[in-house]
Amino acid sequence: MDGAEGGEGSSGDRGVVSEGALAAVGRAQLVVDGIVGIGGKGALRPLAARLVRAAEDSGALVVAVDLPSGVDADTGQVAGDAVRADATVTFGTYKPGLLVDPGREYAGAVRLVDIGLDGSLGPHEAALEALQYVDVDRLLPVPGAESDKYRRGVVGVVAGSARYPGAAVLAVAGALRGGAGAVRYVGPAADAVIARFPEALVSDGPPAKAGRVQAWVAGPGLGDDAGRLRDVVAADVPVLIDADGLRLVDRDAVRGRAAPTLLTPHAGEAAALLGVSRAEVEGARLDSVRELAGRYAATVLLKGSTTLVASPGGGRAVRVNPTGTAWLATAGSGDVLSGLAGSLLAAGLEARDAGAVGAFLHGLAARLAAEGAPVGAQDVADAVPLAWRDVRG
Template sequence: MRQAHTVAQVRAAEAELLARLPEGALMQRAAHGLATAVVDLLGGAYGARVLLLVGSGDNGGDALHAGALLARRGCRVEARLLSPRVHEGGLAALRRAGGRLVDAPGRPDVVVDGIVGIGGRPGLRPEAEQALAGLEGVPVVAVDVPSGVGVDTGELAGPHVRADLTVTFGTHKPAHLVDPAAQACGPVHLVDLGLDLPPTDVEALQAGDVAGLLPRPAPDAHKYTRGVVGVRAGSAQYPGAALLSVAGAACGLAGMVRFVPSTGSGRAGEPAVADRVREVHPEVVGAGRVQAWVVGSGGGDAAGDALAEALRDEVPTVVDADALRHVRPGAGRLVLTPHAGELAAVLECERAEVEAAPLASARRAAAELRAVVLLKGRRSVTARPDGRVRVTTSGTPWLATAGSGDVLGGLVGALLAAGLDPFDAASVGSWLHGAAATLASGGGPIVAGDVARALPALVRSLSTT
């Protein structure tokens, strides 16, 4: 599990460790990890030109000490000080190693961003903006977090550094996982400092975690003990939503899929939606008892009635698309799967507000509706009503394709029917969805059906994880 700790949690753990270590030992650990990452990025040290942008905090000290190590390895290291107060020990170490202070640096091979640490406010001061303005196109290595991002919120508030690599210390922070700040981090390299950290509310599943949570059939299993998932999706206007929702549900993780069409789902001259579903998925059966429902995708005006009918069974229910408008607080064990626009409608705010603060928005919706909320996006956020969150880090940009959310809803429903609780079903389903898209894509374009077809092979691969 990749865990992300808040600034307060990190500071407390650092203070406890500092009390047991010789003075400066913790910063030296960080500096060695940072210097090694810079050399790896450069592909070597000797003769490389390194520019340190140094602020007043400990991140500036980390940058200066790392600069001293790089200078000893043959780099030409220059430092531009952006504050009258900098880490004195780090500055002395840099000078002893042959590093130079400059006001007007030349064009370096790499920039080390030590401007603002994890305790800084979002945004950059004008002098920092000016220093960065002439360095466009130069790779940037951020120390701990890109300067200017909201560390605990993952939000952006004005100018900020956009890093090609972020080297963080001790643990991940929410900004490393949650968009939009995560987009500014680039790849994140974690340097272990030996911190004793408490449990955290923000985490990201890894392949091994998903493998451990996946429901697997017992030796004496049959289709009913493995769980039955029902799908109420699609309409005459959107028959594809029914096919894709069923495709996600019929990935093999549940024992049976039932499809219940909306009343009057056929149009003159075209087969009823249920007939089209049976043609593509002959293993799918009709109405009956289920352990979970999937409702809403492509449901149109009938989605409210479909949700009401599903809720009468008092089983966990995935609520998507048109059905989201009809959700009421505390309606049952629900997993809501909105994109930013749909969540904005639920919260009665602008879409831009949700996109600017997905972590806060998902948490707010989960608390107000007393349901698990899976906010879909580049880094999907799954939130429980108590504020605990899992961020999905699997996936590919090619997953941004029509119908992929329908597949996701069906997949989450299958996991619910197979016995996972709503939080695990949503977060595991989101991870599988992203990983299956990556597998199906192979670096190229995909359509939603490709994701569903890739799920069995992905699950097989996880059995050996």
């Protein structure tokens, strides 16, 4: 299909696809996709789509040049017909569309070929970046000789309800493994938390009277307890808001905070916050996470098949998480991530780093725990120390 129709900036509808060309593609063992260049926008046009369907029907190995045709290079959006490649060979630099779903799913295995750009694009111009082991290692909080549990940071967790006590247990599990020196739990699931984690400090009063913390995590399994959430949002320390907290929180209250805020929605929650459908968020993840960060003047971690972290203001690259596994799609895994990232906030990481490092460790822990088999959220929490040691090693 290389150059069969269209060119740079086109969706591929110049010329005619003969029956002979379709037959040739149908017999092929290897198909090279070069229908549209990286400037192409929108779905492939009907003639090009016929070639793509012929390649799919043939069962041939499909290799895309730079980017699968029909995938938006800047966002990963797929507007209609597009090439599903087994592998993509891209040149010079990774394109955002290769790293963000749904485009990432269409790209298959990606190989970068150096063409001598010599860093001329500069890291400050990147739209997207992915932390590597060395980056995460540099950011991990490590206690020193003079550290005690308070100097390492205390994270408060406002989570759980009579209906969802497990959410509190899982959020505390993540928080205890995230680098802070102590965890304060505030809420109605104190008995369940203490039974599982006797080292946790518990309180059933308002968060403002629970004792000093360096960051709060609020929302997992919270139900309709808007009062505790308001107390947390009013605090002058970093706050992570997840799950029910996202449904209850007031946007103006978040925008008015002086301390950092980290929101951690999945696609459905992000859709509700933006007033759009879930499909729209899943089809435009990069645009959605940027829009949310701008609307709420907060750092946003958008969970999903591609986890993205965006800062408010739009002046910094969006971070895409390179770790994870499909087995993470399990109840309670997001509660563990909230506690983990909140603990990193309490240990002193800025919101963007706490979100990105938390997602990296969370995804790596899931891989280590799963090893190709199903896992539960508690398994992921238990494997966080393994992920931590893997990064440090």
